Amino acid sequence: MFSFKCPNCDSYKYLNKHSFGKKISSGLYKNVHTEIQCANCFIDIPSNLCENINSKDFNLVKKSWFDEYKPLHLNHAAKCSKCSRFYWEIEKFFSENKIKSKDIFYQTYNPQKGVGNLVCKICDPTAFK
Numbered sequence: 837m838f839s840f841k842c843p844n845c846d847s848y849k850y851l852n853k854h855s856f857g858k859k860i861s862s863g864l865y866k867n868v869h870t871e872i873q874c875a876n877c878f879i880d881i882p883s884n885l886c887e888n889i890n891s892k893d894f895n896l897v898k899k900s901w902f903d904e905y906k907p908l909h910l911n912h913a914a915k916c917s918k919c920s921r922f923y924w925e926i927e928k929f930f931s932e933n934k935i936k937s938k939d940i941f942y943q944t945y946n947p948q949k950g951v952g953n954l955v956c957k958i959c960d961p962t963a964f965k
């Protein structure tokens with residue numbers, strides 16, 4: 837067990853803790869191994885900014901989230917290629933509308949990039965079926 841406080845929205849509730857998916861070889865995220873997803877704003881927060889943070893350090897942590905980590909996170913975060921919603925906006929939408937959906941995106945192939953473009957299930961409701 838650990839205590840959680842979200843530097844993004846001050847919530848004490850989290851959804852889950854997971855290992856960091858893609859490896860980032862430089863910068864701040866280099867030393868981030870796990871993230872915890874907030875149950876209120878749905879953003880994945882690096883564990884070092886939200887796990888067992890002493891209350892007197894919280895403002896410092898918050899500052900470093902908004903000034904340093906969040907701008908980087910925005911660059912790497914999964915985003916719909918149609919509506920430009922970030923993954924947390926989509927998960928929040930699903931949660932508010934009580935839609936259970938494990939996958940929030942599907943990929944369409946983009947030959948130029950060699951990777952799939954993400955399309956969210958809000959843009960394509962038929963993908964719910």
Ligand SMILES: [Zn+2]
Pocket residue numbers: 842843844845846847874875876877878879
């Ligand atoms: Zn939050």
Ligand SMILES: [Zn+2]
Pocket residue numbers: 916917918919920921955956957958959
């Ligand atoms: Zn979308």
